Amino acid sequence: MRLAGRITDWNDDKGFGFVVPTGGGARAFVHINEFQRGSRRPLVGDLISYFPVVDARGRTNARQIRHAGQKMEVPRAPSRVPRAALGLAILSAGVAAAAFDLLPAVLVGIYIAMSVVSYLMYRSDKIAAQTEAQRVPEANLHLADLLGGWPGALVAQQRFRHKTAKQSFQMIFWATVALNLVVAAWLLRSGMFAEWAGRIGG
Template sequence: MQKAVRLAGRITEWDDAKGYGFVVPNGGGDRAFVHISGFPRGSRRPVQGDQVSYLPGRDERGRLQARQPKLAGRPAAPAREASNVPRTVIGLGALAAATALVLAGPAYLAIGLAYLVASAIAYLLYWADKSSAVRGGRRIAESTLHLASLLGGWPGALLAQQQFRHKTIKQPFQSVFWVTVVANLGMLAWLVYSGAAAGLPA
């Protein structure tokens, strides 16, 4: 079986906010889609004009993709850290609290279940969006991801962000995400202290 040959090319377009762009092989040829998730973990963020090597491939729709891309030509700059937020710890802690509400009795059963279900939905949405990004398929709107967090799915979103290394570096997204977390906790506090939570159907 013939071994795949890596090509050398240059990134001609790059959208750092969305984490993808296009690479054209040196000497000419068809451009290939390239996504940030394909680069080795710890490498710096690509920029337009970077030289890269990659394996040519195609997605399920037959579109050309640059797989396993590696930066070339310049020494790698220090990797940009996603953040120091302990997403896994916060997410698991919140889910443990939601589970405790479910087990505590009927008073807060609905709230606990709502957080667990919304977190599962948010986790699946992030997984689907990450998978689509890697394949070059249709993405899930960021507003949908934020809505899932606002409605109580933020613990699952935190776990998905960490596990899939998705949406952790994009600062505008993270800023809105944490606003949804604060807003959701604010709604929870109102439900508890107003006594409205106790009136929810069990």
């Protein structure tokens, strides 16, 4: 049953808040990703409608949120950026390139390891957002992506529907991807990576 209520708390930087149903009742957790595509950013005091869903821990979450008077959304078109497929394809291509000695195995290993780290950090931050726990600082997420974890971040962003709607985050994210690729290409062409890897191996 769809309920109507007003947003009583909203943290726009983190993209979540709470709604109290009209007429009283349990407040529900609200996340930006549950709003219809094309919705404006919510504000404290906004009247919304939503489906209340109780999770395994007994907490009420607002799903399929619409602003008051907003029409029923049409089915969402597939994402323009197939993030998970892109991230996995890049890692797979790196493994194949290393197998044919086209890329240093150490470099590919770094990307895989950092991708796992980045994936787990995004997962942890998503869980924290849903449970009101301490969040992972965005600077830490960007640093992990900059150090080679961005393929794993792509998978996590799609898998957990996390950080994809925040344009400021996405701008910095793609900047870290570009910077990482530029630095990696320079290290390979200059021979500095081979020299560094040789010292580590020796």
